[in-house]
Amino acid sequence: MYDFPDSRGHFGPYGGIFVGETLIQPIEELRIAYESCRNDPEFRKEFEHDLKHYVGRPSPIYHARRWSEHLGGAQIYLKREDLNHTGAHKINNTIGQAILARRMGKNRVIAETGAGQHGVATATVAARFGMECVVYMGAEDVKRQAPNVYRMKLLGATVVPVESGSKTLKDAMNEAMRDWVTNVERTFYIIGTAAGPHPYPMMVRDFQCVIGREAKSQMLELCGRQPDRLIAAVGGGSNAIGLFYPYLEEESVKMTGVEAAGDGIQTGRHAAPLCAGRPGVLHGNRTYLMQDENGQISDTHSISAGLDYPGVGPEHAWLKDTGRVEYAAATDAEALAAFHALCRFEGIIPALESSHALAHAAKIAPQMAKDRILLVNLSGRGDKDINTVAEHSGISLR
Amino acid sequence: MSRIQNTFKRLKGEGRKALVPFITAGDPHPSSTVPLMHALVEGVADILEIGVPFSDPMSDGQVIQRASERALRHGTSLRDILSMVEEFRKKDDSTPVVLMGYANPFEAMGYSSFSAQAKRVGVDGVLTVDCPPEEAEEMLESFAREEISPIFLLSPTTTEERIAKVAKYASGYVYYVSLKGVTGATHLDFGDVGNRVAKIREQIDLPVCIGFGIRDGKTAKAAAMIADGVVIGSRIVQEIEQSEAQSAAEKVALFLRSIRTAIDA
Numbered sequence: 171m172y173d174f175p176d177s178r179g180h181f182g183p184y185g186g187i188f189v190g191e192t193l194i195q196p197i198e199e200l201r202i203a204y205e206s207c208r209n210d211p212e213f214r215k216e217f218e219h220d221l222k223h224y225v226g227r228p229s230p231i232y233h234a235r236r237w238s239e240h241l242g243g244a245q246i247y248l249k250r251e252d253l254n255h256t257g258a259h260k261i262n263n264t265i266g267q268a269i270l271a272r273r274m275g276k277n278r279v280i281a282e283t284g285a286g287q288h289g290v291a292t293a294t295v296a297a298r299f300g301m302e303c304v305v306y307m308g309a310e311d312v313k314r315q316a317p318n319v320y321r322m323k324l325l326g327a328t329v330v331p332v333e334s335g336s337k338t339l340k341d342a343m344n345e346a347m348r349d350w351v352t353n354v355e356r357t358f359y360i361i362g363t364a365a366g367p368h369p370y371p372m373m374v375r376d377f378q379c380v381i382g383r384e385a386k387s388q389m390l391e392l393c394g395r396q397p398d399r400l401i402a403a404v405g406g407g408s409n410a411i412g413l414f415y416p417y418l419e420e421e422s423v424k425m426t427g428v429e430a431a432g433d434g435i436q437t438g439r440h441a442a443p444l445c446a447g448r449p450g451v452l453h454g455n456r457t458y459l460m461q462d463e464n465g466q467i468s469d470t471h472s473i474s475a476g477l478d479y480p481g482v483g484p485e486h487a488w489l490k491d492t493g494r495v496e497y498a499a500a501t502d503a504e505a506l507a508a509f510h511a512l513c514r515f516e517g518i519i520p521a522l523e524s525s526h527a528l529a530h531a532a533k534i535a536p537q538m539a540k541d542r543i544l545l546v547n548l549s550g551r552g553d554k555d556i557n558t559v560a561e562h563s564g565i566s567l568r
Numbered sequence: 569m570s571r572i573q574n575t576f577k578r579l580k581g582e583g584r585k586a587l588v589p590f591i592t593a594g595d596p597h598p599s600s601t602v603p604l605m606h607a608l609v610e611g612v613a614d615i616l617e618i619g620v621p622f623s624d625p626m627s628d629g630q631v632i633q634r635a636s637e638r639a640l641r642h643g644t645s646l647r648d649i650l651s652m653v654e655e656f657r658k659k660d661d662s663t664p665v666v667l668m669g670y671a672n673p674f675e676a677m678g679y680s681s682f683s684a685q686a687k688r689v690g691v692d693g694v695l696t697v698d699c700p701p702e703e704a705e706e707m708l709e710s711f712a713r714e715e716i717s718p719i720f721l722l723s724p725t726t727t728e729e730r731i732a733k734v735a736k737y738a739s740g741y742v743y744y745v746s747l748k749g750v751t752g753a754t755h756l757d758f759g760d761v762g763n764r765v766a767k768i769r770e771q772i773d774l775p776v777c778i779g780f781g782i783r784d785g786k787t788a789k790a791a792a793m794i795a796d797g798v799v800i801g802s803r804i805v806q807e808i809e810q811s812e813a814q815s816a817a818e819k820v821a822l823f824l825r826s827i828r829t830a831i832d833a
Contacts, residue, residue, distance in 0.1 A: 178702065186702075186703050187700065187702065187703065188671060188698045188699060188700070188703055189698055189700070190626075190627040190697050190698055190721065190723075190745075191697075191700065191720070191721040191722060191723040191725075191726060191745060192627075192721075192723040192724070192725055192745060193725075194700055194723075194725070194726070194730065195723075195725035195726065195727060195730075196725065334630070334633055334637075335623065335624065335633075335637075340624060341624075343626075344624050344625070344626040347626040347627075348626060348627075348629070351627070354725070450672045450675055450676060451670070451671040451672045451675055451698065451699070452624060452672060453624070453626070454698075456703075459672070461672065461676065463676065464643075464645040464646060464647075464673060464676060464677075465622075465646070465672040465673035465674070465675060465676025465677065466622065466623040466640060466672075466673070467623040467624050467672070
């Protein structure tokens with residue numbers, strides 16, 4: 171039986187708790203609080219109630235028939251996380267952590283964000299729960315994702331642009347950790363992906379695996395069977411682990427996580443630690459990282475701010491090593507092509523993150539028989555990305 | 569007896585407290601580090617903490633992060649730092665040198681290979697801020713083999729149970745982080761620090777050094793009244809940042825002398 175992580179948060183050699191001494195005790199308190207909530211029917215009830223009435227779950231599964239026909243092979247189904255409140259899967263997790271924060275008596279939440287989706291999802295629940303909210307965002311991303319920055323402000327959050335390092339997601343995470351260590355008594359750090367020190371990778375997975383649980387029953391209902399392969403984009407990896415985890419013991423279902431190949435793996439300008447990195451320690455856990463020979467973290471590149479991160483959740487590192495999940499990568503150009511295809515064939519504007527998963531589906535579907543089924547996690551909608559896409563096509567919307 | 573033990577023994581005999589300055593290796597330039605180390609010793613430092621720059625120093629404030637960025641711009645690597653220590657040892661074989669940094673550069677080099685070379689060049693202790701004892705098995709084995717002291721942090725949030733655990737692994741000295749927050753922060757409550765250090769001494773029979781938030785003669789003196797040593801980091805790095813490259817060593821030595829005077833008074 172798949173039974174990870176162990177009691178100290180290890181997935182094989184990955185995961186763990188790699189933080190400065192000041193955070194050890196707060197993380198221990200978090201672990202204990204989460205353990206008690208995890209087994210508490212009241213907590214589950216509140217969480218599920220919010221997922222239904224506030225998020226709008228279950229999210230549907232949609233057969234992308236025209237696109238599948240155009241590609242001429244396997245049938246592509248989409249798990250529509252883009253239809254959730256706030257437009258992405260991120261809210262599943264922020265609701266879970268916000269309920270936990272309230273139970274722990276913390277009235278201030280902080281978050282890091284790349285594309286801004288997790289920041290918006292955090293600002294949203296903070297508004298609803300009446301909590302103070304501070305979101306750290308790389309200065310580069312603040313520029314790339316202006317609509318989401320304004321959305322967070324509308325929701326009452328303070329957005330702090332981070333000017334250090336590469337000014338992207340990893341630097342936002344460093345800054346959020348610094349805030350947490352300084353204000354730890356009243357602050358809950360809502361990490362947006364299945365990474366960071368234990369219990370975060372497990373906790374985020376637990377909150378996100380509603381995606382896979384729903385998909386399992388929906389696929390049976392819709393197709394009378396489970397898909398042949400699941401495909402999801404992997405930055406930190408929360409939407410992917412949310413879909414994959416409930417399927418891990420279904421041996422007939424293959425899985426592919428798709429990283430951001432940026433300009434191409436061979437150019438070095440990418441964000442694909444599982445495909446082209448090696449294990450190391452960053453942001454509280456041991457996992458695959460993009461790093462140079464001296465152990466310095468490398469700058470990453472992806473057209474998608476949400477995938478522009480040099481690490482990955484430790485459970486993915488373990489699933490790669492065990493071979494249970496395959497990891498591939500899609501370039502900026504491939505993701506953009508898939509983005510446009512979904513717009514034109516299905517009337518759905520996908521997030522650039524999710525477009526990487528779509529790109530992989532477009533790559534493999536034509537080689538498969540027409541009765542094969544691919545289930546792609548459409549983790550978010552692409553409204554936030556229209557400026558980036560327009561700019562890429564040489565069009566100015568300003 | 570190790571250089572660290574010798575140093576604290578000597579200080580105890582003299583009735584003085586250890587002054588432990590921190591600089592980031594390679595800041596502002598790799599060629600400035602060895603001269604700075606000598607200047608710190610002349611400025612009456614007892615132990616040198618040498619920062620190993622890391623791209624993502626999440627336990628540090630902006631001052632030390634900027635120092636890391638300056639050092640990394642010149643490609644300062646852990647291997648380069650070992651060469652710096654080797655160079656320093658040609659003229660100084662008694663001042664303990666402790667490397668302080670984040671786990672990943674050490675992991676990337678490999679703990680076993682690092683430890684062997686560190687011992688050869690005369691590194692006395694290593695503090696990896698993001699590697700608590702629970703995750704440090706391989707590191708601790710390598711250090712033990714080469715008689716390198718693992719230095720651990722204790723903080724205001726460390727429980728008594730955990731102090732006992734750290735006591736099992738620590739050697740050389742322990743470093744009490746005097747406040748919640750990152751390096752370079754302010755507001756210190758010395759009453760609280762005193763109580764905490766007393767708790768630590770009940771369980772750990774090693775010298776206790778206090779750091780984080782020590783900025784001037786007054787805070788250094790208050791810390792020295794409580795502890796066996798005082799660590800000053802951000803304030804010195806700031807001095808380097810604000811100096812011309814040629815005069816940095818001189819200015820840092822001058823600053824450190826003022827702290828020494830305050831502590832010894």
